[in-house]
Amino acid sequence: MSDGWTLRPATPADFAAWGALRARLWDDSADIVAEHDDMRTAIDPARPATTFLAVDHDGRPFGFIEVAIRHDYVNGSESSPVGFIEGWYVEDGWQGRGIGRALVDAAAAWTRARGRDELCSDAMLDADESHAAHRACGFEETERVVYFRKPVTG
Template sequence: MIVAPATAADLADWADLRQALWPDDGLDGHRAEIAGMLAAPDLANFIARTEDGLAAGLAEASLRRDYVNGCETSPVAFLEGIYVMPEYRRSGIASQLVAAVEDWARTRGCSEFASDASLDNLRSHAMHAALGFEETQRVVYFRKVLD
């Protein structure tokens, strides 16, 4: 498996992987967001490809300078999204993607790496634990519409 920073040449595969991870956003929305992400200095985006060049997974991360729940330092690298195609899961790709983000984070002065998952996403919880993350907090957000 080859893990490398995502570039404009990866646009089609990158958008397809994002669509698989976040299906409600639509391919056009993903393409537009990727265009902006390519120039952002505080973002890291990696694509994992097979030896044959097939896109197998992605990791997207940001550098968060504000407070991150459960962290004590700043800046903090934050895993915004990670996805591995089902046929490639349990083969170490997520670990390779996370390692690439960790390397990127260290070069930016980070000593902590954070992520999140919804309370009901138990598969994501298990993946995070397998990748060395530890749970720090559980949060339920509330909202009230004002007239």
């Protein structure tokens, strides 16, 4: 696309590099087998979901966006189903070059091509950098939610 990088769809051959990026985003040390199952689901052509990777001139992934069509209620949406960003990450050294915006634009185009009018996302309440990145890409904040949990066993 620009300055030594491009976007392309993810494939199973990308699982190791893509999985490492996912682990950085979610600060996760998840079971690698479960992780690969999640990635297979995220690119399964039978599902309404896809993943785009940002890759350098050598083909090394340094960013990704996972997008799916969600049929359940999505907080702040005005329609259903909607496109939903399940994960979005760009390595620090590549940030500030329009790559995050290009990934969002690819997710938006994919969502539009499936007849949907909205692309939604979420972020943790204290993720100020994520909030700023969303706003910079044209998202508007719709609401803030705090979830609660109460165990009822034992």
